[in-house]
Amino acid sequence: MNITNLFRIAIRALLRNKMRSFLTMLGIIIGVGSVIAMLAIGEGSKVSMREEMSSMGTNMVMIMPNFQRRGGVNLGASSSMVLKYSDVVALRNESTALESVSPSVQASGQVIYGNQNTQTTIYGVSEEYLKIRKLEISSGRIFNSNEVKSMAKVCILGQTVVETLFGTNVDPVGLSLRIKNLPFQIIGVLKDKGESGNGQDQDDLIIAPYTTVQRRLAAIDYLNGIYASAVSEEKSPVAIAEVEEILRRTHKLKEGVTNDFRVMSQSELIETVSSMTDIMTYLLGAIAGISLLVGGIGIMNIMFVSVTERTREIGLRMSIGGRSRDILAQFLVESMLLSIMGGILGIIFGFLMAKLAGTIMDNPTVIKTQAVVLSFMVCFAIGVFFGWYPARKAANLNPIDALRYE
Amino acid sequence: MNNTVIEIKNLRKDYHIGEVTVHALRGVDIKIRTGEFVAIMGTSGSGKSTMLNILGCLDKPTAGDYILDGINVNSMSKDELAKLRNIKLGFVFQSYNLLARTTALENVELPLFYDSKVSAKERHDRAIKALESVGLADRMYHMPNQLSGGQQQRVAIARSLVNDPVLILADEPTGNLDTRTSVEIMELFQDLNDKGKTVVFVTHEPDIAKYATRNVAFRDGKIKKEFMVEERLFARDVLKNMTVENIEEFDI
Numbered sequence: 091m092n093i094t095n096l097f098r099i100a101i102r103a104l105l106r107n108k109m110r111s112f113l114t115m116l117g118i119i120i121g122v123g124s125v126i127a128m129l130a131i132g133e134g135s136k137v138s139m140r141e142e143m144s145s146m147g148t149n150m151v152m153i154m155p156n157f158q159r160r161g162g163v164n165l166g167a168s169s170s171m172v173l174k175y176s177d178v179v180a181l182r183n184e185s186t187a188l189e190s191v192s193p194s195v196q197a198s199g200q201v202i203y204g205n206q207n208t209q210t211t212i213y214g215v216s217e218e219y220l221k222i223r224k225l226e227i228s229s230g231r232i233f234n235s236n237e238v239k240s241m242a243k244v245c246i247l248g249q250t251v252v253e254t255l256f257g258t259n260v261d262p263v264g265l266s267l268r269i270k271n272l273p274f275q276i277i278g279v280l281k282d283k284g285e286s287g288n289g290q291d292q293d294d295l296i297i298a299p300y301t302t303v304q305r306r307l308a309a310i311d312y313l314n315g316i317y318a319s320a321v322s323e324e325k326s327p328v329a330i331a332e333v334e335e336i337l338r339r340t341h342k343l344k345e346g347v348t349n350d351f352r353v354m355s356q357s358e359l360i361e362t363v364s365s366m367t368d369i370m371t372y373l374l375g376a377i378a379g380i381s382l383l384v385g386g387i388g389i390m391n392i393m394f395v396s397v398t399e400r401t402r403e404i405g406l407r408m409s410i411g412g413r414s415r416d417i418l419a420q421f422l423v424e425s426m427l428l429s430i431m432g433g434i435l436g437i438i439f440g441f442l443m444a445k446l447a448g449t450i451m452d453n454p455t456v457i458k459t460q461a462v463v464l465s466f467m468v469c470f471a472i473g474v475f476f477g478w479y480p481a482r483k484a485a486n487l488n489p490i491d492a493l494r495y496e
Numbered sequence: 497m498n499n500t501v502i503e504i505k506n507l508r509k510d511y512h513i514g515e516v517t518v519h520a521l522r523g524v525d526i527k528i529r530t531g532e533f534v535a536i537m538g539t540s541g542s543g544k545s546t547m548l549n550i551l552g553c554l555d556k557p558t559a560g561d562y563i564l565d566g567i568n569v570n571s572m573s574k575d576e577l578a579k580l581r582n583i584k585l586g587f588v589f590q591s592y593n594l595l596a597r598t599t600a601l602e603n604v605e606l607p608l609f610y611d612s613k614v615s616a617k618e619r620h621d622r623a624i625k626a627l628e629s630v631g632l633a634d635r636m637y638h639m640p641n642q643l644s645g646g647q648q649q650r651v652a653i654a655r656s657l658v659n660d661p662v663l664i665l666a667d668e669p670t671g672n673l674d675t676r677t678s679v680e681i682m683e684l685f686q687d688l689n690d691k692g693k694t695v696v697f698v699t700h701e702p703d704i705a706k707y708a709t710r711n712v713a714f715r716d717g718k719i720k721k722e723f724m725v726e727e728r729l730f731a732r733d734v735l736k737n738m739t740v741e742n743i744e745e746f747d748i
Contacts, residue, residue, distance in 0.1 A: 094616075095609045106597045406593045409554060410655070411582020411610040413575045489554050493589065 096416075100423040107396075114392040115432035118472070121382030122436025122465045123443055126457060128378040130444035132371025134455035136364055143360045145283075147224045148323045150356040151188070153177075153316040153333060156349055171312040172341060172350045178216075178316055180340045187329035190218035191318040193300045197307040199270040201296065203255040203262075210251055212269060212296045214303025215317070222319040225297075230263035230278030238299040241306060245269065246278040249293040269296065270307055326355040375461075382465070385432065386472035393425050393480035404484050405492025418485035425477025426470065433469030437462055500563075501663050501694045502528040502551065507560035509546050509717075520546040521557070522717040528696065530662075533689040535705035536698045538714035545667070547714065548698050552585060552665050553577045565662045582610050586656025588666035588697075592648045594640040600627060600651045601636045607659045626654040630684060646677035653684060657693075664688070666697035670704055676738060682707040683731030707731060 104111045155170040173193075181191045195214035200207055213219070217232050233244050247255075247262065256262045262276050283292040304310055320329035330353045337351055397404070404417055412420075441457060448455035509521040521543050528534055538544040549555035550562060553569055554577075562569045565584055572580065581587075586607075594603045604623040608614045614622070627636055630650040640648055649669060656664050666685070670678035686707060689695050697708070705711050706729040713721040 092612045095612075099609060102598065102602070402593055403595055406587075406589075406595075407606070407610075408578065409552065409581060409587050410607040411578050411659075413578040413610075415575075416578075416610060490549050493554075493593065 096419055096423050097427075099420055100427055103400075103420070103424055104427060110392065111428060114389055114428050115435065117385030117388035118382065118429050118432025118469060119385075119436040119439050121378070121385035122433050122469060123439035124378035124381055125375055125465045125468075126437060126440025126461055127443035127447060127455075128374035129371060129461040130440070130455040130457045131447055131451070131453070132367065132374050133458055133461075134444075134448060134453055136367040136371065137456050138454055139363055139367055140360055143356060143363060145224060146356060147222060147319060148356050148360070149189075149320040149326050149329075150222055151318045151320055151326060151329050151333065152354045152356075153318070153337070154352045154354070155315070156352045170314075171310075173313040173316060174311075175313065177337060177340055178313070180336055181316070181318065181333065184336050185318075185329065185332045187320055187325045187332050188318045189321050190222055191316060192216040192219040192222055193313045194219070194315040194317050195300045195304045195308055195310070196314045197270075197303050199307065201251065201255065201267055201269050202271075203265070203267040206255045208251060208254040210248075210294055210296055212245070212298055212303055212307060214298055214300035214307070216300055219297065219317060222317050225283070226281040227278045228281040229261055230276070232278060233299050238301055241301040242299060243272060243274045243302060243306070244277045244298065245274045246280060246297040247276060248280050248295040248297075249282045250291055251294060251296055252279055269298075272306060274298065320355070323357055326357055330355055379468075382468060382472070386429070386476045389425050389428055389472065390476035390480060392428075393421060393477055394483070396424075397421065397480050397484040400484075401487065401492045401495040404487050405489050405495065408487070408489035409493060414485040417487075418481045421481035421484050422474065422477045425481070426473035429469045429473030429477075430466075433466050436469070437466065440465075499530045500527055501530050501532075501565055502526065502696075503561075503563040505561045507550065507562060508558045509543075509550065509555070510558045520717055521550075523560070524717075524719055526712065526719065526722075528663075528694065530694055531689070531692055532694055532696075533685070533707075533709045534696045535708035535711050536696065536714065537700065537702070537705050537711055538720075539700065542714040543717040544698050544714045546717075548665060548667055548696075551663075551696060552587060553581050578610075582607060583659060584662050586659065586661040586664040588649070588652050588656050588664065588669045590668040590671040592640070592645075592652045592672075594648055594651055594655075596641070597639055599637045599639060600632060600643065600654075603640070603651055604654045604658050606655060611659065622658050623654075626658040627651070629657065630654045644677075645673050646680055649673065649677075649681055650684065653681075653688075657688070662694060664693055664695045666695065668699055669697055670699070670701070676735075678704060679731050679734050679738070682729075683735065686731050703729075 153173065155172050175193055178191050178193045181188060192215045196211055197214070198209065198211045200209055216238055217235060219225070220227070220232055227246065230246070232246065233242065237244055252260070252262055255267065261279070263279060265276050266273050267276060268274070280293065280297070285291060318329070318333070320326040333353050334349065338349065341350055343350065407417060444455040444457055504524055504526045507521055507524040508519070511518040511520055524547065536544050536547060546555070550557055553564070557570070564580070567580070569577070569580070595606070601623050604626050605619050608619040608622060624636065627633060630653050632647060632650050632654065635643060635647060640651070643651065669685070670681055673681060682704065685695050685697070699705055706725055706727065708725060709728065710724050711722070712719055
């Protein structure tokens with residue numbers, strides 16, 4: 091029997107039971123559909139997270155103090171005081187791969203305007219900070235170096251702070267507020283940035299000159315961190331190496347002593363987050379894969395029913411010249427057609443589901459070709475795998491018994 | 497020219513059911529020549545069904561030789577037997593065994609699907625010819641459930657003819673039909689036989705066996721009686737009389 095006849099016979103057999111064929115396919119349709127949709131959602135959230143993090147500047151380099159242990163004792167607070175303004179100066183002077191460097195000092199405290207108040211974080215930075223973090227001003231201006239030098243009591247507000255203290259549609263530039271009971275003049279307002287990938291409000295902050303925050307608000311002589319930007323994303327590994335080299339020197343660390351600081355680049359962070367979302371994607375895909383498996387078992391079930399129901403047909407086919415392998419091929423082709431048709435419809439269904447999910451969750455969904463190809467191949471494998479056993483059963487029937495089967 | 501279709505020598509068939517051995521056939525010798533019309537008779541358990549299965553190459557004998565159209569069947573593999581059935585034999589069953597929800601034409605085409613030498617067009621043409629020869633030219637696209645029992649059996653006969661077999665084997669072809677339709681089916685078989693087809697059929701009705709040229713009666717796995725039919729019935733005449741009888745019955 092040639093291939094064309096094989097397919098013709100299988101298609102006719104499936105068309106004879108349209109409803110059943112469709113219901114059998116439904117298992118595969120839902121299975122493939124959900125695999126594709128889940129992978130698309132996972133991939134989509136990875137992409138959007140990447141974008142989110144890239145918007146903070148892909149060439150950003152962060153330097154944080156490293157909490158050290160020496161002889162099992164956590165040196166805690168004292169080891170967090172290792173970063174000094176002199177480090178910033180050294181980095182600015184010596185590094186070639188860094189474009190700009192800004193110290194960072196944090197203080198948190200109550201902010202009062204009129205009868206409104208809020209609790210927020212005040213970041214003390216230099217004027218380069220906004221460029222490094224890709225922050226933009228929506229109104230007003232950035233403080234200048236004179237204001238940094240003179241510890242001027244000026245500040246730039248994030249949108250959330252503006253809304254809490256002043257309400258919407260108010261431009262507070264030029265007004266004064268009190269941070270930890272010190273009067274500050276508002277010189278600018280930051281552009282809305284929204285939530286970060288992990289749900290943190292990126293607009294709930296106040297930016298002020300680091301000198302002001304360090305001396306007037308936090309009353310410390312060290313820095314909480316240093317933010318810098320590499321000349322380009324590709325240069326950030328070089329920048330990291332340079333920073334380590336320079337800081338080890340300025341911190342007078344002997345060989346073999348671990349760093350008392352940590353250097354991280356945004357691109358590294360992006361990789362970490364990506365691999366985390368990858369795990370989530372695989373998990374979602376695996377769960378959806380189980381439903382695909384259940385669909386496959388459905389095919390096997392129906393093929394068994396079909397073989398039993400068509401025992402006499404099988405007997406007849408054998409008596410008029412069908413060999414065992416013709417019968418095997420016929421039932422295998424039937425189950426493969428079911429799974430492949432189911433796969434094709436499932437891919438369409440998956441596209442629609444992904445689109446719908448994307449609209450509902452307001453998150454982009456990305457359908458990768460690999461996911462489509464993979465699930466299609468899995469379908470094919472399912473058709474062969476779950477069709478094999480029933481087909482074998484059919485092929486091994488004895489024609490005499492099969493013809494007399496009631 | 498070899499005009500023997502079937503030659504069987506000392507054929508035995510044993511079945512093992514658990515520890516019990518059943519001797520279904522205990523040494524059968526028979527020869528059937530081209531153009532014969534043979535009825536195999538016997539009660540249930542006489543071995544006639546086993547005989548038909550072996551004649552149809554669906555079962556292999558335990559011992560003895562079966563030569564079909566000059567080919568010794570004993571040494572053939574399962575696949576070779578399937579091919580032999582496809583080319584040499586035509587089957588007609590008591591319960592028709594037509595594929596449901598499949599047109600008469602497609603049912604008749606079925607054996608040719610398993611012969612890769614036959615093209616789609618040839619398959620179609622031969623199926624149409626076979627249906628025409630059983631008088632169902634106007635029922636080609638009907639499904640089995642739209643046909644009467646007699647018409648379904650005609651489709652089955654057309655199916656058995658479509659591969660131009662050397663032998664048509666029929667297992668109680670009239671078992672599910674009323675008297676008149678039975679005679680009509682026998683008329684069809686007699687027509688085919690007149691055109692030279694060799695027909696072997698199994699029946700337990702002596703009336704039906706009288707339409708054949710030769711009767712072979714089985715009992716306990718052996719041929720008990722074998723004779724040429726003396727007062728052979730001709731279906732055409734029987735049908736004519738039936739019509740007259742019916743008219744008379746209605747008149748009274």
